Amino acid sequence: MTGSITKDHFEIRLAEEEEIQFLCDLAAGEGWNPGLRDIQCFYQADKSGFFIGLLNGEPIACISAVKYGEEYGFVGFYIVREPWRGKGFGLAIWDHALDRLKGRLIGLDGVVDQQDNYIKSGFQFSHRNIRFEGTAKAQENKAVGLVDVKSFSFDQIVAFDREHFFDERKRFLKAWLGEEGHLGFAAIDGAEVKGYGLIRPYFDGYKTGPLFAKNPVVANDIFNRLCAEIDDSTIILDVPENNTEGVLLAERYGLVQSFETARMYKGGSVNLPLDNIYGITSFELG
Incomplete structure (x- = not known):
C-alpha cells in the first residue's frame, strides 16, 4: 500500500x-x-x-x-x-x-x-522508570521469613499490592502470580506482609516485577532470593528513579542502566509510595 x-x-x-x-x-x-x-x-x-x-x-x-x-x-x-x-x-x-x-x-x-x-x-x-540489567548473582546472606507467593494467602498479597497501586487488580494478580514459570516470594513478619517480588521469563532471561517492600532490607532480601533461584541468568529490574534505595539496590547487584521510560499521568492526582516501589510490575500495564 x-x-x-x-x-x-x-x-x-x-x-x-x-x-x-x-x-x-x-x-x-x-x-x-x-x-x-x-x-x-x-x-x-x-x-x-x-x-x-x-x-x-x-x-x-x-x-x-x-x-x-x-x-x-x-x-x-x-x-x-x-x-x-x-x-x-x-x-x-x-x-x-x-x-x-x-x-x-x-x-x-x-x-x-x-x-x-x-x-x-x-x-x-x-518520574523516570530506569531499566537495570545484568547477571543474577545472589549475595551470601540468606533471609528468613520468605515464602512462595503461590503457597501464601492470595488475599493478603492482593491487599498488600493494593497499598502500592491505584486500585485492586485481583484478576490480574491471580494470573500473574500463578502463571507457569513465574516465581515469587513474600516477606512475612508474623501475619503481616512486609513485601513481595516476582520474576518471570523472557526470551533471554528474567524480568522482575513487581518488587514492593516496606524498607530496603526487605527489598534486598526478596531480590537476593530471586537472584538465587536463577543464578547466572540475565535479570532485569525496572526502578522508579525517585526511589534512591531502589537504584542503589540495582547497582549493588552489578546491574547497569539499559533503558528508561517517562512515567506520565493525565486526569488526576498521583499519590503512590514510590519509596516502597523497588520494581514496577511492567511498562505495559503499570
Whole structure:
C-alpha cells in the first residue's frame, strides 16, 4: 500500500483472545523484551482493553487501554508498524484508547523522546522508570521469613499490592502470580506482609516485577532470593528513579542502566509510595 491510503480504510476493533499475541509480537519487534507469558496475564486484567488497528484488513497497529476499578486506567502497547508511521493511524488508535479511559486517571510509560507528544494530549511527567540489567548473582546472606507467593494467602498479597497501586487488580494478580514459570516470594513478619517480588521469563532471561517492600532490607532480601533461584541468568529490574534505595539496590547487584521510560499521568492526582516501589510490575500495564 502507499501513503495515499486514507483513514477511511482503517478499522480499530477489540482484539480477540487468539489475536492478542500480535501485540506482544510487535512489542518484541521494538526491542521491548516482553515476558514469554505476559500477554496472557495482561489479558486477564481487562479483556476489553486490547485493540488492533487494521488497514484494509491487515493489522498494522495496536494499543491497550486497561481499566482498573472505577477510577484508573493505563495505556500500553502503543505501536504502529514502521511502514505506516506518520500517516495518522497512530493518532487514530491513540484517540480511541484515551476515549475508552475518559474520566479516569490515566497512566503510561512512554519512550522519553515522545514526551512532548504525550504532553500535547494532557499528560504530565511524573518520574523516570530506569531499566537495570545484568547477571543474577545472589549475595551470601540468606533471609528468613520468605515464602512462595503461590503457597501464601492470595488475599493478603492482593491487599498488600493494593497499598502500592491505584486500585485492586485481583484478576490480574491471580494470573500473574500463578502463571507457569513465574516465581515469587513474600516477606512475612508474623501475619503481616512486609513485601513481595516476582520474576518471570523472557526470551533471554528474567524480568522482575513487581518488587514492593516496606524498607530496603526487605527489598534486598526478596531480590537476593530471586537472584538465587536463577543464578547466572540475565535479570532485569525496572526502578522508579525517585526511589534512591531502589537504584542503589540495582547497582549493588552489578546491574547497569539499559533503558528508561517517562512515567506520565493525565486526569488526576498521583499519590503512590514510590519509596516502597523497588520494581514496577511492567511498562505495559503499570
